Amino acid sequence: MMFNRDTWLEIGNTVLNHPLRTALTGLSIALGVFILVVMQGLGFGLQNGVKNQFSDDAVNSIWVNSGRTQLAFRGNKPNRRVMILNSDVDAMFIKMDSVEAFSRRIRKWGVTMEHEDKASNFALRGVDPDHQMLENTTLTSGRYISQRDVYEATKVAVIGTKIIEDIYEDKEPIGTYLIIGGVQFMVVGTFDDPGSRWENQVAYLPFTTAQNIFRSNDRVDQIIIGTGAMPITATQSLTETLLSWFKDRKAIHPEDSRGIWMENNNEEYERFQKIFMGIELFIWGIGLLTLLAGAVGVANILAIAVKERTKEIGVRKALGASSASVVGLVVQESLALMIVSGSAGLVVGVWLLEIVSPMIDHEYFKNPQVDFRIALVAMVILVVVGVLSGIGPALRAVSIRPVDALRDE
Numbered sequence: 001m002m003f004n005r006d007t008w009l010e011i012g013n014t015v016l017n018h019p020l021r022t023a024l025t026g027l028s029i030a031l032g033v034f035i036l037v038v039m040q041g042l043g044f045g046l047q048n049g050v051k052n053q054f055s056d057d058a059v060n061s062i063w064v065n066s067g068r069t070q071l072a073f074r075g076n077k078p079n080r081r082v083m084i085l086n087s088d089v090d091a092m093f094i095k096m097d098s099v100e101a102f103s104r105r106i107r108k109w110g111v112t113m114e115h116e117d118k119a120s121n122f123a124l125r126g127v128d129p130d131h132q133m134l135e136n137t138t139l140t141s142g143r144y145i146s147q148r149d150v151y152e153a154t155k156v157a158v159i160g161t162k163i164i165e166d167i168y169e170d171k172e173p174i175g176t177y178l179i180i181g182g183v184q185f186m187v188v189g190t191f192d193d194p195g196s197r198w199e200n201q202v203a204y205l206p207f208t209t210a211q212n213i214f215r216s217n218d219r220v221d222q223i224i225i226g227t228g229a230m231p232i233t234a235t236q237s238l239t240e241t242l243l244s245w246f247k248d249r250k251a252i253h254p255e256d257s258r259g260i261w262m263e264n265n266n267e268e269y270e271r272f273q274k275i276f277m278g279i280e281l282f283i284w285g286i287g288l289l290t291l292l293a294g295a296v297g298v299a300n301i302l303a304i305a306v307k308e309r310t311k312e313i314g315v316r317k318a319l320g321a322s323s324a325s326v327v328g329l330v331v332q333e334s335l336a337l338m339i340v341s342g343s344a345g346l347v348v349g350v351w352l353l354e355i356v357s358p359m360i361d362h363e364y365f366k367n368p369q370v371d372f373r374i375a376l377v378a379m380v381i382l383v384v385v386g387v388l389s390g391i392g393p394a395l396r397a398v399s400i401r402p403v404d405a406l407r408d409e
Contacts, residue, residue, distance in 0.1 A: 022337070025300075029338055030345035032290030033378055037349030037370050039283040045357075045368025047276050060100070060230070061134055062239055063263040064223040064246070073253035082250050082259045086218040095245055096238075101226030103131035106210040113203065114179040118167040122160075123202045124180060126210020134224045135193070137204075142174045142189030149206040156209075158189035160200035178203070183213055227266060235266040288381070299334075299392055327395070331387055338385060346375060 066082045089104060106126030113122050131137070132144045142158070149156055157178055164173055173187045180203060193199035211218065225242075227235045239262045246252070252259035350370055357368050 026337060026341035026344075028290065028293055029341035030348070032288075032293070033342045033345030034349045035286060035290055036283065036288075036378060037346055037375070038352060039286065040280075040374050041349070041353040041368040041370050043276070043279050043283055044370070046279075048368075059265050059269045060227045060235075061265045062225045062227060062235065062242070063265070064225070064242065065261050065263070066221075066250075067258045067261065069252055069256050069259040071253040071256045073256070074251045076251055080259075082252065083217075084220045084223065084246075084250075084260075086220065088246070088249065089220055089223065091249070092223075092242070092245070095242075096225075099225050100228030100230075101130035101133050101224075103128040103134055103224045104207050104220045105131070105222040105224065106205075106207060106215060107221045108181075108210075108214050111181045111203075111214075112179075113163060113167060113181075115167050115173075115176060118169075120163075120166045122163055124205055124210065124214070125202050126205050126207040126214070128207050130226065131204070131224065134226055135199070137191045137193055137199075140190045140192050142187070144189055144191075145204055145206050150208050153208040153212055154206060155183065155185045156188045156206065157185040158191055158204040159187055160202050161190070161192050162197075162201040163203060164190060180205070181214065230266070232266050232270055235264055239264045239267075292385070331391070335383065335387065339379075339383070342379065346378060350375075 064084070066084050069076065069078055069080045069082060072078050093099075104127070107123070109123045110121045111124050112119060125131075127135075127145060128150055129145055129147050132139070137144070139158075140161070144158055145156070148154070157180060159173060159178065167178070168176075173190060176187050177184050178187050179185075185203075185205065191200075191204075211220075225238075227238070230238070243260060243262050244254075246260045247254060247256070250260060353368050353370060
């Protein structure tokens with residue numbers, strides 16, 4: 001048996017002979033594990049928050065936006081309002097080979113929505129059917145906007161949970177009529193967007209219906225293109241091609257960054273992945289360096305203990321103790337100190353995260369916790385470091401000759 005009663009007594013004796021040094025070394029080890037656990041948990045919470053934000057939209061998508069020009073170009077003055085039109089979208093499709101998914105968007109805020117005696121202001125979006133996938137919208141009842149709705153410009157709406165809470169309260173909205181901006185729409189679906197509380201305050205309408213009613217021209221506010229399983233380099237190339245094409249078509253200076261701009265979610269997601277990988281490596285580096293400092297302390301304590309027990313070790317060897325048993329004793333002392341101290345740091349770190357987690361839950365910071373695999377790796381590292389810390393002192397103990405040890409004072 002590796003850790004029997006006698007072993008624990010000997011380990012306790014070593015600890016009691018150097019209480020302050022042992023306490024400081026144990027604290028160093030516990031602190032290293034504590035820092036590793038807490039920083040891993042906080043990093044995990046930040047990563048969850050960012051992933052939650054990305055879950056609001058499809059990661060594999062490109063967004064086309066229009067604004068106002070900054071630079072004069074081709075006889076046009078700066079600060080010119082750029083408008084994407086239906087004809088631009090049609091021409092864009094000819095330019096592109098194929099797309100995984102696609103949706104145009106009309107956006108309008110502060111629109112009055114009424115049902116019976118309840119009314120409040122919310123946002124509306126005119127969208128195509130693929131918008132459900134591109135926005136990662138989860139239907140809770142009914143259906144989404146269909147292609148037929150877009151073709152026929154039907155007056156139907158899919159509403160978010162916040163609209164239901166404020167206007168319908170406990171009533172069933174499906175099949176009822178909701179007056180949006182003075183126009184009557186039938187509610188055909190309800191949705192929940194867990195990635196964005198703001199999006200739950202939106203009513204989705206067929207794109208053509210929203211454009212006909214809430215726009216006096218054939219303007220498109222935004223275009224979303226699904227890129228499917230395209231490699232990141234292909235999405236970057238597509239983004240650059242579309243940006244150049246739109247700038248040429250809308251007479252925007254090539255260096256103008258505000259007339260038309262693109263958002264490549266594929267690129268953004270990959271960038272965040274690299275950032276989190278760097279943060280994780282940094283966290284592990286800090287934790288391992290702290291553990292290394294603790295390991296040096298353990299090695300020093302054991303070296304002193306071996307020196308003070310020279311005569312005892314000599315007696316053991318004179319009585320027939322093998323080198324392996326002497327090495328085992330020293331390594332066990334190292335392991336015991338590392339595991340006990342490390343476990344204390346692990347428990348305190350996990351306990352702190354459990355307390356803090358409900359207090360700091362936020363859209364950008366969610367569920368900070370320690371992955372069981374990380375805790376397991378930390379314990380394996382402790383065992384390895386514990387063995388390595390004990391090797392030096394153990395080899396010194398083995399090298400002691402019984403005759404020399406018995407002469408030692």
